[in-house]
Amino acid sequence: MSKEYLLGLDVGSSSVKASLVDVATGEMAGTAFWPQSEAPIKALKTGWAEQSPQMWWDNMKTALGKAMQQAGAKGSEVKAVGISYQMHGLVCVDKNGEALRDSIIWCDSRAVPYGEKAFREVGETWCLEHLLNSPGNFTAAKLAWVKENEPELFSKIHKIMLPGDYISMRLSGEMNTTIGGLSEGMMWDFKERSTAAKLLDYYGVPAEMIPEVVPTFSVQAQVSKAAAEELGLEAGTPISYRAGDQPNNAVSLNVFNPGEIASTAGTSGVVYGVLGEVRYDTKSRVNTFAHVNYTKDLTRLGVLLCINGTGILNAWMRRTVAPEGISYAEMNEMMAAIPVGSEGVSVVPFGNGAERVLENREVGCSVNGVNFNKHTKAHLMRAAQEGIVFSFCYGMEVMREMGMDIRTIHAGRANMFLSDIFRKTLASVSGATIELYDTDGSVGAAKGAGIGCGIYKDNKEAFSTLKRLDEIQPETGSEYQEAYQRWKQVLEKQ
Secondary structure, eight states: OOOOEEEEEEEOSSOEEEEEEETTTOOEEEEEEEOSSOOOOBOSSTTOOEEOHHHHHHHHHHHHHHHHHHHTOOGGGEEEEEEEEOTTOBEEEOTTSOBSSOEEOTTOOTTHHHHHHHHHHHOHHHHHHHTSSOOTTSHHHHHHHHHHHOHHHHHTOSEEEOHHHHHHHHHHSOOEEOHHHHHHTTOEETTTTEEOHHHHHHHTOOGGGSOEEOOSEEEEEEOOHHHHHHHTOOTTOEEEEEEEHHHHHHHHTTOOSTTOEEEEESSSEEEEEEESSOOOOTTOSSEEEEOTTOOSSSOOEEEEEEESSSHHHHHHHHHHTSOTTOOHHHHHHHHHTSOTTGGGOEEEEEOSSOBGGGTTBOOEEEEEOOOTTTOOHHHHHHHHHHHHHHHHHHHHHHHHHTTOOOOEEEEESOGGGGOHHHHHHHHHHHOOEEEEESOOHHHHHHHHHHHHTTSSSSHHHHTTTOOEEEEEOOOOSSHHHHHHHHHHHHHHTO
16 A cells, blocks of 8 residues: 655755655654764855755755665655755855855854944844844845855856755756745845845845745645656655744744744754744844744744854763763763752853854853862753753843743753753743654654645644653742852853
């Protein structure tokens, strides 16, 4: 008996993951990522970061083949394709769809001066009211850098794309994008509900460079004959969903409506919440983009708080402070013996570059309150995890100022959310209940494709099989808040 699958592709900067979801059961039938070690990022100069779009395609092809083999699936059984991708990257292609240069990806900082200049000269009020952000270091500013520094290449550009748009084009031969993609690149005007013509004009970007805009949930394109032959899929298979990795992570956790929150805590950490009305932070400490279900008639905005120094601090503690050879689980056991608040030790976790929540200041990581006669390695490790949580809560205060009611946080049971101390501290300081689920971005993309092509009537049906693994309620008592307030006092002196 033939089965039916939905294919989700998650195109990250470290690897590409492919997952097949069984339509009948909603369960993952096969999954794989490639490469097994982190994909290379080219840094030709300090602060630069580029990747080859062809590398993404090659990695996707390998991951897809392995996932199909694991599931025992045939190409004809794949009924729709969904794509999640690393946000804010720039891909420039010619009329034949050939990439003209490596992609300038999300962590490349060369375009910061171009965004800052536009913020001043186009007008801070206009940018915040129309773009909901400063132009910053996003895709439009990256393109402005290309125009000024590579004018000959710029003259050959037919269309510009986000990484997910490029993968869709390679699958189908069609060039298009979404409102969500344009908004994350600062190319969508929320007031005019159209392409951000004023900013693009300021940068000297022709309107023709922007691809056709298609709805996030829709049959955006179909797998071409050439791609079908190369990948083992069937020509005509609909590509019916596309979103950046953080909105898509929210999708995978069934976060669609105002007040719902999704969080991740890997190397860096993210809190992503949905707003039902147009609001923005005047200091751009958090970013506001179109959520996956935003339309010209329905306001659904994703507010994104990103903390760079998250799991990377926990990993640093394991390498340099914890006893040699210890596992993360064993670290957590050591920390459990230390009281809430780490007996006065506070760790400011911002050692992974400038932090947007601190208005792009780079304050570094610091350890405060250490008493040589009392504190141990375990105190430092616990204070580090608490400091990561406190940085989340510091940013969530900004989100609350914007009118977001944070009562429940949805997260996958992975990375820092495997730590009981991290979970309890986050719930108790934020006052929000944490719900943990077994899911990931590639599964979210697959189910998004099911919604987009009509296999599922809505997100409730698509995520009816999403399993809640655990629920963490806030603990009462003043020690969590006292530790947080002490941490904030340390931060404010930086």
